[in-house]
Amino acid sequence: MTTSLFTLSLTSEVTLIHKDDKIILQAPIRTALKKTTPTRQVTFEHPQSGLTSALNHLQSSQKTRDKLRALVATNDGDAAAEKFDAQLQQLINIGWVCHSVFLLATAIPIVETDYHFESPEIKQLEGKFTLSRFAYLHQHQGQAIIESPLSQSKIVALDWRCAALLAQLSQPQTSRSLSTEIPGITEAVAQEFLALLMATHMLSSQPETTPLMYWDFHDLLFHSRSRMGRHNHPSGGTMRFLGKTEPLPIVKPAMSDKVIKLVRPDLEYLAQIDIPLTKALEFRQSIREYNQQPMRVQQLGKILYCCARIKKIETMETEDFGTLHLNYRPYPSGGAIYELEIYPVVNRCQGLEAGSYHYQPLEHCLYQISGWNSDVEELIEEAYKSSGEQDRPQILLVITARFGRLFWKYESIGYALILKHVGVLYQTFYLMATGMHLASCALGIGDSDRFAQITGLDYYEESSVGEFILGSVR
Template sequence: MDWFVLPDLWRARGLEVQARLRPEAVVESAEDGELTVHHWWGSARLTGVTAVTASALRQLSEEWTDSHDLIAGMPALAGEQGSTAALAELLWACQEFAFLIELRLMAGERSLLTVKPASYAAKLPALGPDPTCRRLSKFAFLHRGEEELELASATSTHRVLLQDEETSRLVTSLVTGPVLHPGPGRHAEAICHLLASIGMLEGTETEGGTGMGEALLGVAEFPDLLLHQHSRFGSHDGGFGAEFPFLGSLDPSPAVPRSAAENMITLPVPDEHEVRARDPLLSDAIEGRCSLREYSDEPLTLEELGEFLFRCLRIRGLYGPIPEANMPYQASDRPFPSGGGVHDLELYALVTRVTGLEPGAYRYSAAQHALEWIAVSSADFDAVLQGALRASSAASAPPVLFKIVSRFERMAWKYRSIGYATTLKNVGGLY
């Protein structure tokens, strides 16, 4: 936590470190020494806290505070005799609430950057050794935030708002490195040290606070880690879960998409009693499961295809909207589960050998238990089929290739952050 407790070090470089709690944090203290802080991820409580520490934390919740002034003012607040204990308690409290403390690096009246904790696991940055390589981590990325250029990383618990043109130029120059010398900017050295302390530079990723080891970071890919980070509560400070961000401004897409009725081919419905009589035990089916890459020359029958789709994908019923149950949209009931009953998945069948069915592309209408013929070129049909053969190392084309498509707008209408991850879980349920 050197960036917070060593203000004189930065003052010697013409810099000032200011701190505050995240804007949404609310500090509540009781006479018995109990302190509660309400924040983005919930609330946290400390007991046995003195009025001096409570006052300092309230100050941090109300305004940006020069860390030098905050620490220097502790003796006056606590009295000279109790200053050491008061300072120790304040630093302990700041460690406990490190995931709420923002740091702003100032050069006079000019804000160079702001470091914001973006995870419940965030710690106060610690000053480490001089970074040997001044190049951005391959897991870091720049993007437009709400108002400023923002630096974030799939392996860091912090994000950085770049609030100064010189700082922005320095950080973007670190993309193409390695930059062995940080450049002519007066404060470049301190900025590089700060970026290294929160895991934004190459070789410092384990300082980011996510708990990822070097073995994982050596083989992991950026998109995988970013999805992992943003689909878990507490690992980022964006929206999360069923927030319905478009409720009232955009109607949800229908639970059942429109179908072209004139192109429908009604599928056979299996006899329930006959199916139950010949079905294997679940344990037998599980133990006998295997992956096959060779297919019989015998075509499937329309009855077999119909039974497979009926048992796996049909819509058994519709329900909703039920606003009082936090479900302001229509959902469907199917044989496989889906997050929130949204059922974003649709199935397309590329048919090569099915008795009673012309080869071609079809969409399965789960509501009508029917196939809708889709006009596609032979070149497109063959390209999709060949892509599947290469991916699976199959020697010959299967009688039917199923393609799963997500109507992702249904997921995005309801969920923040976890929409795509939930879609992948839905695919697993369907599989």
Template sequence: MTVTGRPPRLLPAEELAGEPAEEPAEEQGGGPRTLLRLRPEVVVTAQGDDLELTHPWGRQRVHALGAATVQRLEALTRESADLADLERLGDGGRLLHLLRRFPYLVITTLADRFGEPIVTAVPIARSASLPDGAPAPETLVLSRFAYLRRLPEDHEGACVLESPMAPFRLTLHRPSVGAFVAAVTAARPVTEASRLAGLDPAAGRSLAALLAETGLLDDGTAGDPPLWDFHDLLFHARSRPGRHDYPTGGVYAHPEVAQLPAVPGAGARESGDGIDLPVPDWDEVIARDPLLTEVLEGRSSVRDYAAAPVTLDQLAELLYRVARIRRIVPADPEDPHGYDVVDRVYPAGGATGELEIYLSVVRCEGLVPGVYRYDAAAHRLRPRPFSGPADEAAFRELMTAAWRATGCTVDPQVLLTVTSRFGRLSWKYSQIAYALTLKHVGVVYQTLYLVATAMGLAPCGLGSGDTDAAARALGLDWTAESSVGEFLIGSRPAHLPRRATRFADIVGQARSSG
């Protein structure tokens, strides 16, 4: 569940403590009120003076709290309470002590004197600490990893401020808060940022303190990690549990959308029956393949080709041994989460079979230069003729990008572009879908390396490619199916062996030096 910090209903102070409510601080000339409540996923199970807390991170038992504290904690699952009222409780602040013991379960809201929310801080990691109203910094600047985004429509257009460096997510309930955040993208005094955002100084100080306590500012001491790019750190933090509270894994978050077919149909620019590829003979392959250890030790990237190019038969065997579909297990029609399982040579999470392979051919004996899609179920190449000069220009861009990725060392013979039909994964998996497809690409790379080496071809995985050129050259909508890996295949020069004859390592050297 994504907690957006919806407007809270206040728990009266007399209900909390049996005492008359005092005038809110803001009416006495102070700043915004601080409201606390438990996350909506928290379940409080009372057992006399004891209770059990069940929440997204697990479960805890707390003993000997006293019936009054148990009752007050249960109330915080339904309503918000003013921090000032909690601090006036006559039982020694036992409830506040408990909230500070489990700060990752507590939502903090800055509200105006009427209890209407201004900004809400939602803990998203167990490392979160309860904001304690520390003084605001005099000058502040936003972390370079912080970002502002709109949540989907089912969250009523809520806008949130997040950062992979912060254990909190802030929901901004008013445009003036967004303006304050924009003002501190450059280092500014709190008073100046408040004036630019149209906030009164007290509200600006409270907001600045909350930004500091929730980890969304560059604090100028430890600083932001210098070796991370923004997108890399965000991707890492959001695609693994621990630094966020979004639903993760096989949660089937899109039941209203039909799962994409296991085998894609004819695509753009495809027509006709295609080119049926020869199926390799098992006995012949087994008779000539080197041993696995010889291939593992002999594997290397080869950026040098023989004079004669790779052949169609060689490409056919490589694709068959690496990328074909071995079988499809149909979905159970009675299972709402069922989908066709795709079994391939390489392992893949969920067996979704989202990866496809396209061939961009410059030189191949038996194959006309151009673009082809590998039909992994029929072991067939589907030509994708260029529809005009723009497609042909995109093809040249794609090959130029591959040439540059090799350090401009080799003119490609055949470029294999690995694409992902993202919907096959994201239909089932949340948060981890893109990370999972990249793990699959890595498995495909290793399988291509091993099989190509065993066959005596020249393999070379590339570290980058041109997403836009690939989409135009291959005829794809890049948001639905996009390139996620590039791999060159060519003819291996005769002087390069395809197998190793011994282990190569630096074990002896490392041991003698260390």
């Protein structure tokens, strides 16, 4: 058994056209924003019978590379076979050719340039192998797919035995041990399946070294899928829910009937007395200790107004997407969508009852969700613990994201974008707090499930994605 027994086929996106005295292969080019744009073509001029037959087989039946080459050699001669082999390699390199362990699994390229697929030598398949900790199996559009952020391919499992093989490969296995465990899998098939996993970087390389060993499974998957590169999913502002669902409103419906109006600061006056930006940047630091006298509700109002209020709402008519409603706030946000919401959780604040609130950025007011209770106390306690247990925060700003508002437009990069927005908002709060002589500190961790329970928010609709603590300076 040799590993060149993989059978080859064109990916489903490639069409084969016989035209005049030519054979044209063409496939859509995928771009980041749109699923398909103009096509890319590879043309075979004046194909002889062997080449024609080999290309037809590549489209419609599963033959090995050796068999395809032999077909060309027999009909068109050795020189033509040599040329065909080089052309086939080019088709592989641009990601147009699938490699299969036929009837068990197919590796489909997910990149369009520089696709590397090297069939391992038999001797490389001697010994024991384990599934990579980055490989995973999931259902997608009715198929069982094996993927990994280390791979340029996805493997479609064509048979339930694939899942059985993967399960066995959680422990080191040889092709022989695999074949004794699973009915219908011979040692030769097990070896070919191992070869397919090896060629697609789905097997573990032991011992794992730097830099890979630093990566968590979910971090590398998130990184690879939210950047362009090793995947062919549409990414960016694809507006995938346009015409399917209505975008969520800019402002959330009121969360209670207890409204606390906040004072609007005089921005012109502030512009005259504020410290310069360079000073704010230089003096900014994370402060986790507070004065006995807590900060005032006017200060909370000022920081929310200066950092996070809605300054302007605009309606834009577009040719492609109809009417879009945009809004503008002091901090920047992708697509002027602003999916982040702010929930002040108050421990001690002059002029404001302890409890939890939602900030309404258009009316510049707070809606009280609850008074002081054990859940609110627990949130403050968690923030106290994750800020080094120096002092209990006077105010904890819990930042949530209304996922649907952003995901309506952005695909693949949505969650990454949210975390970027949280960072942007953190720094805006930091600089404003510095200018206001308030103690402030970002937090890196918080319990989204607990916050969902406390507020009654649906975890999938709107969850906490950041926390920021505030208080008066000691």
